Amino acid sequence: MSILSILMFLIVGFIAGVVYYGYSSLQPVEAQDESIRFTVETGMNSKQIANRLEEEGLIRNQTSFTYYLKYKKEGQRFQAGDYEMQPGITIDEIIQKLNAGETVVNTIQFTIPEGYTLEQITDKLAGEQLINSDVFSELLLQPELFSSASIKNIPDDGNMKYILEGYLFPETYEMKEESNEQDIIERMLLELDKKLTSLPENWQEQLDVLGITFHEMMTIASLIEREVVVDEERKTVSGVIFNRIRDNGLLQIDATVQYALDEPKERLLYEDLEIESPYNTYIVEGLPPGPIASPSILSIEAALYPEETSYYFYVTKKDGTQEHLFAETYSEHLSNIEKSKQMVQN
Structure with a gap:
């Protein structure tokens, strides 16, 4: 074999080795179940980002990655932020996420149980350090700040204890970490609007059939929520409430008295039933001026479609x-x- 042949063989071998090394170094790292979170800081160039990716174990070699970016004419649109990626992701998928700015959104999560009052909601969120209770309570007095369609039905009634009582829907929420008190209230109000769309299409016509307003329906739903635990009984209790309303009698619902009291009691006394309050259905005929808690969608449906009993x-x-x-x-x-x-x- 001539020297030229040997030289050509060595060159071809070297090129093949470089190509193989480049190819293998651009393959995904070994897949893992746990994701890795890292930060691309503002001002970092593609080489610095490649180095960060190698340090985090998301790519095999930062040099190969950098050359690949030049070959693909990528790396100029990478966006800063916090990212979360799983080892085993491909190089092209990494590039796509960095270009799109698919950053991790830090969130807060909270759950409002069904039947909670505004006071209970406020205390729970404040206890979880998600709100300032004074700011939250002040915003609850200003329904004009919110876009929910449902609250447009709330009448101007000075007898109501809290204007938005019953309208913050009980649900598990996940929101951006930077959400403030107004954002949280808005989100909960809009959730009620959303849940109402799951009702039968003619539900608004049903209000006319029953001869009640939307606000009265929400009030009845809140009574059902506070009185009933077993789902199968919701529409039956709703039927009882409507029977009493139609007879112009006293509803005599303990939950309304509990709401009227400064502090709820484990057991009501006869003297409690005589408390002077527009919410005391033992002495005031008909419905209280507004909801006494946040009802579930099941209670809302029961209020709309009471059992004939x-x-x-x-x-x-x-x-x-x-x-x-x-x-x-x-x-x-x-x-x-x-x-x-x-x-x-x-």
Whole structure:
């Protein structure tokens, strides 16, 4: 073999080795289950970013990555921010994410249980250090700051304890970390608007059928939410409420008295039933001036589509099931109360 042949063989071998090394160094690293979070700082160039990627174990070789960027004419549009990528991602996928600025959005998460009052919501969010309670409470007095369609139905009634009571929908929320008090209220109000779209298409016509306003429907839904635990009973209790309303009688719902009190009690006393308040349905006929809590979509639907029933009374069973005994007459109701007491004894 001539010297020229040997030289050509060595050159070809060297080129093949370089190509193979370049190719292999651009292959994804070994895949892992856990993602890696890293930061591309403002002002970093493509070489610095490549070095960061190698340090984090997302690429095999920063030099090969840099040359690949030059070959692809990439690297000029990379955006700063916090990123989260999983080892095993391809080089082109990394480039795409950096170009698109697919940064990690730091979020906050909180859950508002069904049946919470505005005071409970405020205390919970403040306890989780997500809001300033004074700022939050002040914003709740200014419904004009919010875009929700639902709150446009709230009447101008000075008897209401809180204007937006019942309208902040109970749900688990995830929001941007920088969300302020107004953002949080707006998000919860809009969630109610969103949930209403899941109701039957004719639900607004149903208000006319029942002869109630949207605000009255939300009020009834809140009563159901605070009175009922078992889902199957929501529409039955709704039927009882409508029966009492149609007879122009007193609703006599304990939950409204609890709402009227400065501090809820584990057990109401007879003297509590005489408290002077527009929310005390033991002395004021008809519905209270507004909701007493944030109702679930199931309670809202129950308020819209009450069960046709002849019941006028109900009492909670004392057997731990949280179900109710229903009655058509007051004498039957008294009998059910005794049955409930016996359940405790048994």
